[in-house]
Amino acid sequence: MEDSNRRDFVRKIGLFSGICFTGIPTAYAETRFFKNPEGIILRASEGEVWYIGNKRKAEVTIKMAKSAEYTPELSLLSEKIPPGDGIPVHKHLNEEEFLFVQKGRVEITLNDTIQEGNAGDLIYVPKSTWHGFKNTGKEEVIMLFGYSPAGFEDYFRAIGTTTVKEDLGFTAHDWKHTNQKYGVVYRNERQP
Secondary structure: OOOOHHHHHHHHHHHHHHOOOOOOOOOOOOOHHHHHOOOOOEEEEOEEEEEOOOOOOOOEEEEEOOOOOOOOOOOOEEEEEEEOHHHHHHEEEEEEEEEEHHHHHHHHEEEEEEEEOOOOOEEEEEOOOEEEEEOOOOOOOEEEEEEOOOOOOOHHHOOOOOOOOOOOOOOOOHHHHHHHHOEEEOOOOOOO
């Protein structure tokens, strides 16, 4: 890794880790966030909640995102994963991803390696790296995750509904088009 890339990675992971390790479930990027140079406290209940997919309906909350006024270097989201559920193995063609297991236990796939992840573990996924997660425990998993550069959070808006009972109505063609638009590839073409 070149020195400038290493410094950039260390800076990004430092910001992400700082957010995770302080226990702040953190910041939804509303316009007011960027107009206040003194900073702002954003509450755990703040953020855009989306229910992902046709069948899975995972609850994803966008906490920090790009906006018309500002494009942060990374986005931050959270996801609740019930026992037995998971995120299909996939890769991002345009973003690095950072994940923090806040609560629970997950089975982590990185390329062809499967490992266990527990509360407090931080996972770094370079772009174009296969990865996926499965809740192998008996309690709900809560994961904080982010992307650098910011922008992939728009994918969750595209494949989500605002209520759990709402039908997304995506066809196989819709999935293929949306995945191509956002540069995400599923290993076995299984959709969320």
